[in-house]
Amino acid sequence: MEKLPYLVESQQLSQELIFELFKRADTLRKTPSRTLYGKVLATLFYEPSTRTRLSFETAMLRLGGQVVSTENAKEFSSAVKGESIEDTARIVGAYADCIVMRHYEDGAAKRAIAVSKKPVINAGDGRGQHPTQALLDLYTIYREIGRVENITVAMVGDLANGRTIRSLSYLLGKFKGIKIIFVCPQNLCVGNDIKEYLTRHNVKYSEETDLAKVLPTADIIYMTRIQKERMSEEDYKKSKGKYTLNMESLKLVKPNSRILHPLPHVEEIDFTIEAEENDKRIAYFRQAENGLYIRMAILEHLLG
Amino acid sequence: MEKLPYLVESQQLSQELIFELFKRADTLRKTPSRTLYGKVLATLFYEPSTRTRLSFETAMLRLGGQVVSTENAKEFSSAVKGESIEDTARIVGAYADCIVMRHYEDGAAKRAIAVSKKPVINAGDGRGQHPTQALLDLYTIYREIGRVENITVAMVGDLANGRTIRSLSYLLGKFKGIKIIFVCPQNLCVGNDIKEYLTRHNVKYSEETDLAKVLPTADIIYMTRIQKERMSEEDYKKSKGKYTLNMESLKLVKPNSRILHPLPHVEEIDFTIEAEENDKRIAYFRQAENGLYIRMAILEHLLG
Amino acid sequence: MEKLPYLVESQQLSQELIFELFKRADTLRKTPSRTLYGKVLATLFYEPSTRTRLSFETAMLRLGGQVVSTENAKEFSSAVKGESIEDTARIVGAYADCIVMRHYEDGAAKRAIAVSKKPVINAGDGRGQHPTQALLDLYTIYREIGRVENITVAMVGDLANGRTIRSLSYLLGKFKGIKIIFVCPQNLCVGNDIKEYLTRHNVKYSEETDLAKVLPTADIIYMTRIQKERMSEEDYKKSKGKYTLNMESLKLVKPNSRILHPLPHVEEIDFTIEAEENDKRIAYFRQAENGLYIRMAILEHLLG
Numbered sequence: 001m002e003k004l005p006y007l008v009e010s011q012q013l014s015q016e017l018i019f020e021l022f023k024r025a026d027t028l029r030k031t032p033s034r035t036l037y038g039k040v041l042a043t044l045f046y047e048p049s050t051r052t053r054l055s056f057e058t059a060m061l062r063l064g065g066q067v068v069s070t071e072n073a074k075e076f077s078s079a080v081k082g083e084s085i086e087d088t089a090r091i092v093g094a095y096a097d098c099i100v101m102r103h104y105e106d107g108a109a110k111r112a113i114a115v116s117k118k119p120v121i122n123a124g125d126g127r128g129q130h131p132t133q134a135l136l137d138l139y140t141i142y143r144e145i146g147r148v149e150n151i152t153v154a155m156v157g158d159l160a161n162g163r164t165i166r167s168l169s170y171l172l173g174k175f176k177g178i179k180i181i182f183v184c185p186q187n188l189c190v191g192n193d194i195k196e197y198l199t200r201h202n203v204k205y206s207e208e209t210d211l212a213k214v215l216p217t218a219d220i221i222y223m224t225r226i227q228k229e230r231m232s233e234e235d236y237k238k239s240k241g242k243y244t245l246n247m248e249s250l251k252l253v254k255p256n257s258r259i260l261h262p263l264p265h266v267e268e269i270d271f272t273i274e275a276e277e278n279d280k281r282i283a284y285f286r287q288a289e290n291g292l293y294i295r296m297a298i299l300e301h302l303l304g
Numbered sequence: 305m306e307k308l309p310y311l312v313e314s315q316q317l318s319q320e321l322i323f324e325l326f327k328r329a330d331t332l333r334k335t336p337s338r339t340l341y342g343k344v345l346a347t348l349f350y351e352p353s354t355r356t357r358l359s360f361e362t363a364m365l366r367l368g369g370q371v372v373s374t375e376n377a378k379e380f381s382s383a384v385k386g387e388s389i390e391d392t393a394r395i396v397g398a399y400a401d402c403i404v405m406r407h408y409e410d411g412a413a414k415r416a417i418a419v420s421k422k423p424v425i426n427a428g429d430g431r432g433q434h435p436t437q438a439l440l441d442l443y444t445i446y447r448e449i450g451r452v453e454n455i456t457v458a459m460v461g462d463l464a465n466g467r468t469i470r471s472l473s474y475l476l477g478k479f480k481g482i483k484i485i486f487v488c489p490q491n492l493c494v495g496n497d498i499k500e501y502l503t504r505h506n507v508k509y510s511e512e513t514d515l516a517k518v519l520p521t522a523d524i525i526y527m528t529r530i531q532k533e534r535m536s537e538e539d540y541k542k543s544k545g546k547y548t549l550n551m552e553s554l555k556l557v558k559p560n561s562r563i564l565h566p567l568p569h570v571e572e573i574d575f576t577i578e579a580e581e582n583d584k585r586i587a588y589f590r591q592a593e594n595g596l597y598i599r600m601a602i603l604e605h606l607l608g
Numbered sequence: 609m610e611k612l613p614y615l616v617e618s619q620q621l622s623q624e625l626i627f628e629l630f631k632r633a634d635t636l637r638k639t640p641s642r643t644l645y646g647k648v649l650a651t652l653f654y655e656p657s658t659r660t661r662l663s664f665e666t667a668m669l670r671l672g673g674q675v676v677s678t679e680n681a682k683e684f685s686s687a688v689k690g691e692s693i694e695d696t697a698r699i700v701g702a703y704a705d706c707i708v709m710r711h712y713e714d715g716a717a718k719r720a721i722a723v724s725k726k727p728v729i730n731a732g733d734g735r736g737q738h739p740t741q742a743l744l745d746l747y748t749i750y751r752e753i754g755r756v757e758n759i760t761v762a763m764v765g766d767l768a769n770g771r772t773i774r775s776l777s778y779l780l781g782k783f784k785g786i787k788i789i790f791v792c793p794q795n796l797c798v799g800n801d802i803k804e805y806l807t808r809h810n811v812k813y814s815e816e817t818d819l820a821k822v823l824p825t826a827d828i829i830y831m832t833r834i835q836k837e838r839m840s841e842e843d844y845k846k847s848k849g850k851y852t853l854n855m856e857s858l859k860l861v862k863p864n865s866r867i868l869h870p871l872p873h874v875e876e877i878d879f880t881i882e883a884e885e886n887d888k889r890i891a892y893f894r895q896a897e898n899g900l901y902i903r904m905a906i907l908e909h910l911l912g
Contacts, residue, residue, distance in 0.1 A: 032342065038640065040666050040669050040670065042662060042666075048376055048379040050374045050376065050377060050379055051395060051396075053372075053374075054346060054372045054374070054396060054399055054400075055399055057372045058344050058346075058372050058399040058400060061344050061370040061372065062344065066669040067372075068662045068665045068666050068669065068675075069373075069677075070658045070661075070662070070679065071374065071375070071376050071679070072656055072658065072679050073658060075656040075658055082872065082874045083871070083872035083873070083874070086881065087871070087872065087873070090893050090896075091659060091871065091893065091896045092659075092662060094893065094896055094897035094900065095662055095663055095666040095897070095900050096662075096666060114881075115881065115885075263387070263391070263395065264386065264387035264391065265387070265391070266386045266387070273390065273418075273419065277419075285394050285395065285398065288394075288395045288398055289398035289399070292398065292399050336646065352680055352683040354678045354680065354681060354683055355699060355700075357678075358650060358676045358678070358700060358703055358704075359703055361676045362648050362650075362676050362703040362704060365648050365674040365676065366648065371676075373677075375678065375679070375680050567691070567695070567699065568690065568691035568695065569691070569695070570690045570691075577694065577722075577723065581723075589698050589699065589702065592698075592699045592702055593699075593702035593703070596702065596703050
């Protein structure tokens with residue numbers, strides 16, 4: 001089977017490899033494996049993302065590997081000590097067997113792989129991509145719906161700034177019968193690069209503004225947070241609270257549909273804890289857990 | 305024997321369990337044990353407490369387990385990405401086998417256990433509790449004095465803001481013949497909740513303002529730091545330096561008494577390094593070391 | 609063979625021990641070793657230095673040991689919770705088997721060893737020393753040039769603030785036939801303490817201002833960064849960019865000479881990526897990697 005040298009964008013993943021990773025994730029969920037014993041992962045986070053970082057680190061440890069880590073990688077490139085991403089990747093790649101990098105600039109991961117002697121995983125770069133998030137999203141669809149073809153996916157919220165949206169759209173573009181409905185405030189619509197990609201890959205998409213109309217038709221409702229930190233105060237005010245799922249709107253969701261969210265969520269999700277624990281349509285906590293197993297599968301693929 | 309599902313407050317600990325943990329801590333001190341091999345602990349610190357965090361993490365590693373960690377958990381609940389404690393506990397509890405949480409809000413740990421599928425240990429929540437600190441305090445009394453009954457304990461300093469004081473009082477309330485003397489600036493006296501608890505549990509307590517009078521009578525002198533960060537500037541000025549132990553006042557302490565402190569100390573302790581190393585009455589560094597073994601015993605109890 | 613109880617300054621290292629460590633580093637590079645299984649290293653960084661920290665931590669993990677860590681040790685000694693270095697060393701030394709400490713104050717490591725029951729490694733203290741950096745520098749000279757005697761070393765850049773310069777000078781002073789040429793802006797010249805040490809140890813040194821004249825004569829060109837964070841704005845402006853190596857000046861460097869740099873570099877190095885990958889005279893990335901193996905050897909020496 002093909003073997004990736006690194007993972008920086010969703011487009012790298014073939015259908016065959018995707019299913020191979022899903023299968024392996026299913027196995028790792030049930031059977032402990034120490035396949036990465038003796039290996040060391042470095043997690044370099046230039047912006048904090050504790051959830052993603054802990055997910056990768058736990059994945060590495062559960063495979064028998066070890067981790068060195070920084071929540072504070074920005075210091076590498078600070079005004080005071082200025083160092084290029086390339087130099088950092090070279091040096092850390094000399095110590096560790098793999099680098100997981102989260103960066104605030106688009107394209108940072110690509111710059112790192114140009115020089116690193118060890119595999120680099122892009123754990124989010126600016127408005128760029130976040131391929132392991134997309135893969136765990138798709139893995140969740142696969143487990144919850146039972147297929148990744150012939151499904152209608154509603155993507156809701158901040159579609160302009162979400163790298164998750166970009167990475168997942170690219171991944172969905174690899175499968176047949178996908179229909180995407182973008183539901184977003186007018187100032188936060190999905191970019192042309194994604195639309196063109198979808199057109200090229202024969203994925204049908206439409207844009208809607210009324211969430212209530214979309215809810216009864218979607219198999220997957222993929223909610224996202226309005227990313228306050230990536231927009232102007234004015235844009236935030238226009239969009240905040242515009243698309244919200246609550247106990248009332250939940251009634252519009254089909255019995256076999258699923259609600260996903262890359263988390264953290266804020267006001268765009270407003271369910272009771274009881275519903276979150278008992279209503280099987282609410283899938284985002286299982287989705288988060290899936291991230292652990294899919295990241296184990298990816299680390300094993302790159303390092304094994 | 306009973307098995308706790310989590311540890312958020314001192315009241316949960318029965319006499320029987322306390323002695324069981326002491327016994328196990330004594331054993332772990334002498335005999336290496338890898339009982340938590342393959343397990344992963346997550347330490348989520350919403351406010352920094354490097355000492356407590358390193359103590360828990362070393363405990364986990366010495367039991368053969370692994371650790372993922374953040375000193376920066378506040379980012380989880382930041383204005384920008386706002387996430388509830390409940391969501392965080394659910395997600396991290398999906399990756400890791402146990403969560404150790406330090407939080408700046410009273411009651412944070414209780415909110416976490418309401419939803420977490422994995423054991424949560426409260427490593428301090430606001431002005432609330434810090435049960436493992438209380439347990440290591442009591443363990444130190446047990447080792448140093450040879451008993452945890454029929455002792456007189458002077459608690460000195462900031463008794464209003466110290467969760468350590470609350471947790472230790474609750475724990476002492478479980479034993480016979482305890483007498484507590486509270487010595488504190490007028491603006492930092494112990495709360496009514498603690499007094500009522502002690503009354504209910506037949507613990508004698510009194511309040512004194514003259515430390516010199518108390519020193520010759522106490523078996524345990526439990527010093528605390530004035531917690532500048534939890535009070536107004538004015539309150540701090542009133543209290544700072546009011547109760548201090550130095551080489552002079554040390555003369556008033558009985559030969560078999562012990563001085564404890566949850567550390568870090570500042571000006572309320574002013575001994576020479578020689579005294580700290582050679583005078584057996586000064587017990588706070590042994591107390592800190594005891595924390596390692598008692599936390600190993602607790603982790604093993606919850607996870608083993 | 610002699611066994612060090614700690615490592616706080618270069619002067620502690622004898623010629624015999626240095627070669628022993630080089631030999632062991634050579635072996636560890638090729639052969640996995642789990643000699644520190646069951647041991648725990650604590651890395652206490654009072655100022656961030658992710659590169660150095662990750663290097664030590666990876667070294668410990670690759671020897672089978674474990675690590676607890678803080679990037680944020682300054683909190684220990686913050687205004688709020690004020691704790692002395694001595695207390696911190698005592699407490700952390702009670703948990704862990706070894707402490708690696710980076711501190712912003714000269715002499716911090718010496719204060720720690722005065723009380724710590726466990727070995728302390730100085731990973732840089734203010735303008736003081738950084739002995740493992742010096743050792744990895746010398747190890748790089750040994751591997752690249754094939755000897756550590758009879759060589760001419762040009763030290764270039766900020767020689768006033770660089771503890772690396774101090775530690776390496778002290779180390780070179782132990783060998784025969786060393787000639788050092790200091791090349792620095794007038795406001796950033798090497799200190800008298802170093803000059804006196806070199807004179808005492810019969811090391812010839814000279815001071816030059818024209819880098820172009822020095823390049824053709826040196827076996828080792830040891831570049832350093834102008835440490836903006838350790839000087840006034842005015843001093844920085846005077847020195848910035850004054851001594852730079854680029855593709856043009858590289859032509860002046862002898863075919864068997866080597867360019868070293870403790871990294872991170874900023875504008876004082878300006879080579880193409882191709883040159884950095886293919887020109888064997890550019891040795892600083894190999895130098896960084898050498899740090900991993902030399903630190904493994906040191907950890908093993910102190911803890912084994």
